[in-house]
Amino acid sequence: MADNTSSNAYWAANKQIISVCLVIWFVCSFGFGILLRPMLSGIAVGGTDLGFWFAQQGSILVFLGLIFFYAWKMGKVDKEFGVEE
Structure with missing residues (x-):
């Protein structure tokens, strides 16, 4: 990845x-x-309203899902730019 254009695109x-x-x-x-x-x-949802559920648990579960999504997507980007491990 010595090319500056490739680095900027990455x-x-x-x-x-x-x-x-x-x-x-x-x-x-x-x-x-x-x-x-x-x-x-x-x-x-689960005996409470959906807004309270998102405030207490939903946002944490979404965050955990986003961590796995980011790792999966960056693996694909790394392969695309030739910097995979």
Whole structure:
């Protein structure tokens, strides 16, 4: 990866994946758990409303899913740019 253009493309792909993951996490944790909680109060999940569930457990589960998604996607990007382990 000595080529500067290839290096810039690699980091641009990395930043794009990170940005998408952060937006999804923000929407699930802050959006669903705080801002949209009154709208989600009528939907029951596990004996409580969906907004409370996202605030307490949902955002953590989404974060864990995003960790696995990021690792999988970066593995593909690494292979594409020839920097896999």
